[in-house]
Amino acid sequence: MKKNKGPWSHRVLVVIFTILFSLLIFWLLDFAVDDIGSIPGPKQEDVEKKFLSPELINQRDSIDRQIEELNRDISAQRERQSLLRDSTSRYETTLTQLLELQKSNSQKGMSTGQAQQQALAQSVSLFLSNQQKDQTLSDDILRLTEQERHLTDDKRAIDGKLETQRKDANEELERLLRSHNRRLAALKLLLLIPLLAVALFILSKKRAGIYSPLAYGAGIAILVRTSLVIHECFPTRYFKYILLSAAILAVGYTLVWLIRMIRSPKPSLLLKQYRDAYEAFFCPVCDYPIRRGPRRFLFWTRRTVGKIVFPAEPQQAGEQIYSCPACGSRLFEQCAKCGGIRHSLLPFCENCGSEKALVAQAS
Ligand SMILES: [Zn+2]
Numbered sequence: 001m002k003k004n005k006g007p008w009s010h011r012v013l014v015v016i017f018t019i020l021f022s023l024l025i026f027w028l029l030d031f032a033v034d035d036i037g038s039i040p041g042p043k044q045e046d047v048e049k050k051f052l053s054p055e056l057i058n059q060r061d062s063i064d065r066q067i068e069e070l071n072r073d074i075s076a077q078r079e080r081q082s083l084l085r086d087s088t089s090r091y092e093t094t095l096t097q098l099l100e101l102q103k104s105n106s107q108k109g110m111s112t113g114q115a116q117q118q119a120l121a122q123s124v125s126l127f128l129s130n131q132q133k134d135q136t137l138s139d140d141i142l143r144l145t146e147q148e149r150h151l152t153d154d155k156r157a158i159d160g161k162l163e164t165q166r167k168d169a170n171e172e173l174e175r176l177l178r179s180h181n182r183r184l185a186a187l188k189l190l191l192l193i194p195l196l197a198v199a200l201f202i203l204s205k206k207r208a209g210i211y212s213p214l215a216y217g218a219g220i221a222i223l224v225r226t227s228l229v230i231h232e233c234f235p236t237r238y239f240k241y242i243l244l245s246a247a248i249l250a251v252g253y254t255l256v257w258l259i260r261m262i263r264s265p266k267p268s269l270l271l272k273q274y275r276d277a278y279e280a281f282f283c284p285v286c287d288y289p290i291r292r293g294p295r296r297f298l299f300w301t302r303r304t305v306g307k308i309v310f311p312a313e314p315q316q317a318g319e320q321i322y323s324c325p326a327c328g329s330r331l332f333e334q335c336a337k338c339g340g341i342r343h344s345l346l347p348f349c350e351n352c353g354s355e356k357a358l359v360a361q362a363s
């Protein structure tokens with residue numbers, strides 16, 4: 001009742017700093033949880049090493065190397081072939097020219113010279129030998145390509161086998177990861193739940209007293225981080241039940257609190273209601289005007305109560321015991337300490353300042 005609330009600016013600052021305090025605590029917890037989360041788990045290579053047969057991998061690697069070599073050979077042969085074809089086409093041109101020359105000579109009735117005959121024979125023989133080399137190279141390329149196809153087929157078969165083994169490895173890896181994540185979640189909860197329990201304990205026992213904003217701030221931060229961890233570790237299917245149960249509990253608790261507030265309001269709220277009613281000269285219980293003393297024959301509402309002009313009447317017997325004529329509640333009574341007239345529903349006597357317990361009046 002006598003709690004000093006302090007100026008509103010300080011109350012606002014308390015709220016702001018409480019929020020800041022919760023945010024900082026949340027941040028700290030976040031770091032701790034992240035550090036726990038960075039503990040290394042199972043590695044894909046390790047699991048695959050266990051599941052993939054090293055023989056098959058060796059075979060595949062050697063086939064890969066062979067295929068690479070073959071490809072190199074094939075492209076070298078192709079290059080040779082293309083160079084050869086260049087020279088062949090040059091011989092072909094020379095040959096055509098020589099033949100043209102011979103033809104025109106014979107038309108003119110001139111015999112072809114010895115040198116020309118020789119050049120022609122040489123060109124023909126070179127051209128033919130080039131053709132033969134070209135054929136050999138083509139055969140070679142064909143053979144190499146055939147080999148490569150065989151190797152690729154082998155490799156495909158091995159890859160198929162490896163794929164089956166890899167599937168097993170992936171299943172195992174997934175299982176390991178799941179259990180690793182569960183272990184991390186357990187560690188995180190092992191950190192958070194004791195903290196949450198401490199915060200709840202302090203709050204439930206009201207140990208924090210006037211420092212309860214600190215406990216509330218820390219408690220909320222821990223609670224949010226904990227629920228995030230739970231959300232991460234448990235599949236959403238379970239999480240929605242946990243979340244809904246918590247929400248139902250919270251809403252139910254709030255509802256109970258509201259109902260209790262209405263049934264038996266908190267003293268501070270009750271006092272405020274009584275104070276405001278006395279201030280406007282209305283019965284705090286039923287809102288009927290308190291017509292006593294100089295107000296005996298007046299009419300007012302809560303809006304006009306301050307504008308009433310009183311008839312110039314001597315201070316008359318307003319100081320009397322008074323009960324509400326509408327509901328019968330005692331509104332002014334004799335003080336038990338000093339015998340003066342005091343408000344029945346306010347805590348302190350206006351004459352001597354003695355306090356009496358505030359009782360809720362049934363309305
Ligand atoms: Zn009344």
Ligand SMILES: [Zn+2]
Pocket residue numbers: 335336337338339340342349350351352353354
């Ligand atoms: Zn008194």
